[in-house]
Every structure is written in C-alpha cells, then in structure tokens.
Amino acid sequence: xxxxxxxxxxxxxxxxxxxxxxxxxxxxxxxAELYSALQKLNKLGSVLYFAAHPDDENNALxxxxxxxxxLRTGYLSLTRGDGGQNLIGNEKGALIGLIRTQELLKAxxxxxxxxxxxxxxxxxxxxxxxxxxxFWDHEKVLADAxxxxxxxxxxIIVTRFPTTGEGGHGQHTASAIIAEEAFEAAGDFDxxxxxxxxxxxxxxxxxxxNAWEQAxxxxxxxxxxxxxxxxxxxxxxxxxxxxxxxAESRSEHKSQAMxxxxxxxxxxxxxxxxxxxxxxxDLFDDIDTSWRRIPGGEKVELHIQNALSKFDPQNxxxxxxxxxxxxxxxxxxxxxxxxxxxxxxxxxxxxxxxxLHF
Numbered sequence: 001x002x003x004x005x006x007x008x009x010x011x012x013x014x015x016x017x018x019x020x021x022x023x024x025x026x027x028x029x030x031x032a033e034l035y036s037a038l039q040k041l042n043k044l045g046s047v048l049y050f051a052a053h054p055d056d057e058n059n060a061l062x063x064x065x066x067x068x069x070x071l072r073t074g075y076l077s078l079t080r081g082d083g084g085q086n087l088i089g090n091e092k093g094a095l096i097g098l099i100r101t102q103e104l105l106k107a108x109x110x111x112x113x114x115x116x117x118x119x120x121x122x123x124x125x126x127x128x129x130x131x132x133x134x135f136w137d138h139e140k141v142l143a144d145a146x147x148x149x150x151x152x153x154x155x156i157i158v159t160r161f162p163t164t165g166e167g168g169h170g171q172h173t174a175s176a177i178i179a180e181e182a183f184e185a186a187g188d189f190d191x192x193x194x195x196x197x198x199x200x201x202x203x204x205x206x207x208x209x210n211a212w213e214q215a216x217x218x219x220x221x222x223x224x225x226x227x228x229x230x231x232x233x234x235x236x237x238x239x240x241x242x243x244x245x246x247a248e249s250r251s252e253h254k255s256q257a258m259x260x261x262x263x264x265x266x267x268x269x270x271x272x273x274x275x276x277x278x279x280x281x282d283l284f285d286d287i288d289t290s291w292r293r294i295p296g297g298e299k300v301e302l303h304i305q306n307a308l309s310k311f312d313p314q315n316x317x318x319x320x321x322x323x324x325x326x327x328x329x330x331x332x333x334x335x336x337x338x339x340x341x342x343x344x345x346x347x348x349x350x351x352x353x354x355x356l357h358f
Contacts, residue, residue, distance in 0.1 A: 034313075044297075046072040051161060053078075060232075062249075067242070078136075079117070080101050083121075085255070087257045107250065107252040110248060110252070116148045119144055129165075147192070156207070
C-alpha cells in the first residue's frame, strides 16, 4: 500500500511540475493555509472583481470571497496604474506601472486571489469617461475584458464603481461601462470571434455594483433591500478578520501610501444588481457551487470530505490515500476548465502532504 502511494505521488508531482515548470517556486503551506486549501477544493464557484486601477479593489471583500466563501476569486484592473503617483521612488509612467503591478500581485497572494489586466493605459486624472474610452481605444479594451471573462469563466462579476459617475474619476466610470458591455458580449459567439480558437463564450450569471452606503443614500436605494456581506467577520483558522487581512494586503500599495489601519467589528458591504438572473438575498442564489455542477463530481466531493475528516497538522500524510483517490476520480471525469483548475490545486496539496518541495 505504501509503495503504491509513493508511486502515485511521484507520478502526480512529475506531471504537475512538467505542466507548471515556468512558474515560480511554490511557497510551503502552513497548517492554516493547508486546511483552507482543502476546504476550497470542494467549492466550484467563481467571482471576478472589476475596476480601473491598482488600489481600486476592495481588499477585504476579495479576501472574504477567496477565504470565507472559498470562491475562485480574480481582480481585473484595466490599467497598471501608469499615471499614478510614486511616493517611494522616482519612477513614472511604465516604470511605476511595473511597481504597481508587483504591489497588486503581492496583495493578491495574501488574499488568495488572482490578478488580471487589459492593455488600457492609466493616463492620469480625468473627469470624462468619454475621453477615457477614446484614449483607451474602447473596442480593444472591451475585447481584453471579454477575453478575461471567457478564460476565467466567473459565475458573477462585481464592479467597484457605477456607470453614473459616483466614482469621481472618468477612468472609474469607464471601467464600469466596460464591465457592463463585457458582461453582455462574453457569451455572444458573434462578438470577438477571433478569440474562439483560444477561449469559449461564457455568460456570467449576474453583474453587481459593490456600492457604499453614502452612494446608496444619494441614489435613494434602501440598503436593507440589497444583498449584504459582512466582511468584518473573524476567521478562526487564519486568526484574523477579513478586514484585518484586507488592511494588510492593501498596505502592499506602498507607492500610493495606501497603508490602512486594521478595522475590527462589523463591516457590511452592499451589492446592487445591474444585470443577470434575479437575485433574492444571496449573490449566488440558484448557482450551484458544489461538485454537482460536474456530472459524477459527487465522488470527488466525498473523497475530499474524507481527507478533511483526517486533517492533522502533525500527520499530513494520513490524508494522502483519500487525496490520491480524489485525484483519480477527477481524471475519470474527463476534461473541463474546473477540472483542470482543481487537479492543479489538488496536486499542490498532495505535494504538501507528502513533504515534497522543489
């Protein structure tokens, strides 16, 4: 039995390394990270956050999506912040864009989320979304956003800003316009057909605006009638709340002096639906985020639950038989975007439990 487990671990590790040899070395997981990764294996839901610049994102919410709801979570920043200030050096233009790109990547790693960009250039402050879309080349940036949606395949999209200007910056408003247009275009075979050899059309189920209380009041929207998430709740596995984690990741925006104090206690986030299937109280109403969304996936879910029931930080290898069985069950289900993503995640967990690091 032991030799067969070793053989399976070696095969899975070798295949995984061959597929990912260009990526950076994986950081070993501590016990909390391993447990969180195991829980995430049994969640097949995804969300894409959408805005204009580095530091526009809601860091606490991204952490909540990724680590509380266990969703595959991404942030599409249309620009790299090339037009922003630099409080840590002399770099400007493309060079500050590089710095801010790295700040975003570091923040996403802390939250457990992924990062995407378009070709749009941050050309500095403007009040005009019309000027922004002309400068960006509206159709090309829209194509980039559609490609990200088709590749990432989110169940829902959440914008930071509305299309009506409350974001206080023309590029903020333009990002919301692009988000609405991309939501409609991503599932249309006739839009950007040149992408279809690489990605398939994908229709997200819902589009929301992540509103703030003052904006709701100004628009006459009753906050109690919108879906709400309290991102201030405490995660006992991580030993901190999502607002604490969000403050830590936001502080990675050093070039913008975006370090923030940690918030403790309730921190409600409000969501105004813009498009898609009707929602009652939950952002994922009637969206299956379990293994049942893949025919035959219940077997995988069972094996992962068995592994979780044996979780012991001092005896990680005890989970290996169930994890290897889960990997084989995934292979038997064929090929899909979700299966590819989950197999890669599971291979990393198997390496962790086997104590293999490269």
